[in-house]
Amino acid sequence: MTLLNENYLKLPGSYLFSTIAKRVAAYKQENPGKQVISLGIGDVSRPLVPAVVEALHKASDEMGRAETFRGYGPEQGYAFLREAILKHDYLDRDIPLEADEIFVSDGAKSDVANFQELFDVSCKVALQDPVYPVYLDTNVMAGRTGGFENGRFGGIVYLPCTEENNFIPQFPKERVDLVYLCSPNNPTGSAMTRPELKKWVDWATENNCIILYDSAYEAFITQPDVPHSIYEIPGAQKVAVEFRSFSKTAGFTGTRCAYTVVPKALQVFDRAGKPHCLNALWLRRQTTKFNGVPYVVQRAAEAVFSPLGQAQIQAVIKGYQENAQVILQALRSAGLIAFGGVNAPYIWLKTPKGVDSWAFFDKLLAEACVVGTPGVGFGACGEGYFRLTAFNTPELTQEAARRIANLKF
Numbered sequence: 535m536t537l538l539n540e541n542y543l544k545l546p547g548s549y550l551f552s553t554i555a556k557r558v559a560a561y562k563q564e565n566p567g568k569q570v571i572s573l574g575i576g577d578v579s580r581p582l583v584p585a586v587v588e589a590l591h592k593a594s595d596e597m598g599r600a601e602t603f604r605g606y607g608p609e610q611g612y613a614f615l616r617e618a619i620l621k622h623d624y625l626d627r628d629i630p631l632e633a634d635e636i637f638v639s640d641g642a643k644s645d646v647a648n649f650q651e652l653f654d655v656s657c658k659v660a661l662q663d664p665v666y667p668v669y670l671d672t673n674v675m676a677g678r679t680g681g682f683e684n685g686r687f688g689g690i691v692y693l694p695c696t697e698e699n700n701f702i703p704q705f706p707k708e709r710v711d712l713v714y715l716c717s718p719n720n721p722t723g724s725a726m727t728r729p730e731l732k733k734w735v736d737w738a739t740e741n742n743c744i745i746l747y748d749s750a751y752e753a754f755i756t757q758p759d760v761p762h763s764i765y766e767i768p769g770a771q772k773v774a775v776e777f778r779s780f781s782k783t784a785g786f787t788g789t790r791c792a793y794t795v796v797p798k799a800l801q802v803f804d805r806a807g808k809p810h811c812l813n814a815l816w817l818r819r820q821t822t823k824f825n826g827v828p829y830v831v832q833r834a835a836e837a838v839f840s841p842l843g844q845a846q847i848q849a850v851i852k853g854y855q856e857n858a859q860v861i862l863q864a865l866r867s868a869g870l871i872a873f874g875g876v877n878a879p880y881i882w883l884k885t886p887k888g889v890d891s892w893a894f895f896d897k898l899l900a901e902a903c904v905v906g907t908p909g910v911g912f913g914a915c916g917e918g919y920f921r922l923t924a925f926n927t928p929e930l931t932q933e934a935a936r937r938i939a940n941l942k943f
């Protein structure tokens with residue numbers, strides 16, 4: 535008899551997106567002539583920009599010639615890409631990192647999911663509620679939680695993010711070893727300002743806690759007082775790991791490339807209290823378990839940082855940012871209270887009194903033919919909220935907005 539990892543049995547099925555798909559399919563069947571518009575997806579709609587496509591073609595040709603062919607590459611990423619990331623995202627922002635503190639990967643999802651492996655199973659984890667579900671689920675799989683009861687896992691410290699605290703998490707009241715912070719946030723669209731993030735870095739320093747900082751949406755920041763990197767805060771290199779992605783920044787959701795920064799100043803401790811370098815441990819983990827990102831994809835990611843690539847991706851991001859404003863205005867015209875959409879591609883609206891997240895989903899589908907995501911799918915504190923995304927085309931976003939603006943509550 536082969537025993538399974540019973541932690542997997544603790545996970546409730548991932549019903550959110552399959553339930554949405556089922557309800558949408560049923561609606562389409564009953565209303566065959568109607569055009570359903572999705573503002574529910576977290577995927578982009580714009581294609582790769584020309585500078586990236588050109589780099590892909592060029593690198594593909596290199597792979598077909600004996601003189602330029604590449605086999606296994608460095609698991610942590612080619613120097614050309616690590617140097618480009620370092621210069622553009624850190625040195626140009628006066629953040630003194632080094633290239634070997636940057637690890638290229640196939641996704642921020644894989645990295646935020648895998649990183650917890652480096653910590654003992656007894657480590658206490660805190661995370662925002664609501665939030666991107668991968669942080670929680672991977673800690674459940676690793677055995678760092680109890681069972682699931684009344685919408686909560688035992689052993690996890692939930693940090694409620696609600697209208698009352700402006701969707702910014704408050705410090706845990708008990709001791710924690712790891713805290714996941716997602717800013718700009720999926721799903722609430724909120725982003726921490728420099729003073730707010732500084733408080734967290736100072737708190738982590740005082741409390742010997744490590745921050746796992748997911749800034750997959752930093753490219754959507756528009757306000758100057760919102761940091762793009764946690765390392766803009768003095769002292770953060772001693773307490774924080776940062777996750778970044780080309781997915782939403784440059785339309786790489788299908789192409790796959792991301793990176794994680796693990797500063798050499800960041801230490802973890804063995805049971806005897808001896809410090810160890812987290813950077814060296816992550817290198818060990820990646821070189822053993824990860825094959826690296828394809829050469830052609832890394833060349834494509836490098837092209838994102840060229841002047842032409844930057845101009846082209848900025849134009850795409852601007853289009854999504856405009857979509858967010860269109861959605862926000864429509865919601866306000868309908869008399870709804872909405873948050874986010876300023877530093878993130880997500881709009882987080884408050885459902886009207888007495889209408890829960892799923893009832894709002896049904897109403898939006900039935901009366902506007904628009905699909906969104908019930909907030910409760912991102913955590914118990916998401917009940918009473920609803921997420922819309924700015925990733926659809928301008929035309930469909932405008933049409934969805936027109937319908938939303940006419941809704942009556």
Ligand code: PLP
Binds near residue numbers: 716778
């Ligand atoms: N982090 C957050 C907060 C996300 O919302 C997502 C994707 O939706 C990811 C990470 C995953 O990024 P990637 O496509 O690089 O795996």
